[in-house]
Amino acid sequence: MTDIARLNKLFFDRTGMQPGKIESIVGDALHGADDGELFLEYRQSESFSFDDGKLKAASFDTSQGFGLRAISGEATGYGHASELSEDAIRRASSTVKAVRAGASGQMETAPIATNQQLYVDDNPLQGTPFEKKIELLQNIDAYARAKDPRVRQVMASLTGNWQAVEIIRPGGELVGDIRPLVRLSVSVVIEDDEHMESGSYGSGGRFGYDLLLTPETWQSHVDEALRQAVTMLDAEPAPAGEMQVVLGPGWPGILLHEAIGHGLEGDFNRKKTSVFAGLMGERVAAPGVTVLDDGVIADRRGSLSIDDEGTPTQSTTLIEDGILVALMQDRMNARLMGTRSTGNGRRQSFAHQPMPRMRNTIMSAGQDDPEDILRSVKNGLYAVNFGGGQVDITNGKFVFSASEAYKIENGNIGAPVKGATLIGSGFEVLKKVKAVGHDMKLDPGIGTCGKNGQGVPVGVGQPTLLIDGLTVGGTEALT
Secondary structure, three states: OOOHHHHHHHHHHOOOOOHHHHHHHHHHHOOOOOEEEEEEEEEEEEEEEEEOOEEEEEEEEEEEEEEEEEEEOOEEEEEEEOOOOHHHHHHHHHHHHHHHOOOOOOOOOOOOOOOOOOOOOOOHHHHOOHHHHHHHHHHHHHHHHHHOOOEEEEEEEEEEEEEEEEEEEHHHEEEEEEEEEEEEEEEEEEEEOOEEEEEEEEEEEOOOOHHHHOHHHHHHHHHHHHHHHHHHHOOEEOEEEEEEEEEOOOOOHHHHHHHHHHHHEHHHHHOOOOOOOOOOOOEOOOOOOOEEEEOOOOOOOOOOOEOOOOOEOOEEEEEEOOEEOOOEOOHHHHHHOOOOOOOOEEOOOOOOOOEEOOOEEEEOOOOEOHHHHHHOOOEEEEEEEEEEEEEEOOOOEEEEEEEEEEEEEOOEEEEEEEOOEEEEEHHHHHHOEEEEEOOOEEOOOOEEEEEOOEEEEEEEEEOOEEEEEEEEEOOEEOO
16 A cells, blocks of 8 residues: 555645545545545546657646545435645535435445555656657657568557545545556558558556566567458458357457456446346356456556555455356445445546446466367367457347457368457356366456446456357358
8 A cells, every 4th residue: 555645745735735624524524424435636647649650649637636425325425526625625525415414324434454555656657758758659660660561550659647546534544545557559550462451469557667668568569460460461251150269368358357247246236237136156157167356466457456445455256166256346335235345446537436347357277278179179260359349238248359360170270360250148158168278368458448437447367268159240151
């Protein structure tokens, strides 16, 4: 956990607010409520984009504000503003008091304190000169064009964030966190005989820019983007029909995140809008399938030392050997469901209320050899990378596009294919897992999850998986 003295300098010494007065306002606002908090935030962010050999955009932004929340039963009062002052917080207090009118609650116990700190609190925006960031993007462009004369377009972007938060509860209980976040993305377009294809790769996490600035890192990003684009030049139309599908390790875990993860968030289950509602303790997946949401992996994009309610994060096993054993919870939904928060209360910013959200959602490694998994498939599809997708959490049905996929023919990886979509139900797919590889891999640190209009950084991971029967949408009939 970040040093509170450092945060107090940012939120109180800098603004002129008095901690004692703010604590008094919070105590008055939440008197008689079941739960609530004052969330203070200060954020710096920057982004650079490079396209066609030129710096196309560069931005820097500083934002700050607070969100004051009072909860009574299932009702929530929320006031927020971009002004950090006692007067503004007092005005918000008058608003949130209305939620507990006529009610008398007992304030929920504050989260247990922690010394957990999963990442450095240095500001990446201040540690690297502007010129060095631009030089990185120029080098990426030059390297890609020198690597392959067929390159027609190179797009590169670099983003950085530094977020400081402090959470205050009645009685002067407070915790805080300082969160760095960086990301580098590369996309290339190549042309061969008037045929154009693209490829992309990126990485990031909760650390400074130094790792991304090393030639080993950014050159590997360009190499991978080029490999994808070149591969797709020779791609055939994707087969269509129901077939065995092998999902590669790492980023394909985004299917797990979308098709299964959202359905295991507490609010959807409390409201019984999830296909998994009411199935606690029952088999929801094949034996050998273990899924967890891990918020404590050091330096990962989806990790947090504390969540946005002040609860220390943890690794929560959701499905154990095929049995549903837990859900992801924030404080409000946990209280209403008679359980405890799992440290999954997250919000996009001070202007948003927290809700149960994923962090790093992972399927654990199994015992099977990935090569043996592929050899076991006579005719099928090997999906290595995914693009966009859509999911309906009420029934678990999903549609995902595979940005990189290959035919499997007689146990061998065959020709690359394009236009493949995976269609199915997360609830059913889990039961069709026939083999789980021992090669669990995390994504490179690029994920952002959207829910109810809020976006937060997340991570995914999984080993190689064999799914025995999944509908593939394509343009070529399966032979």
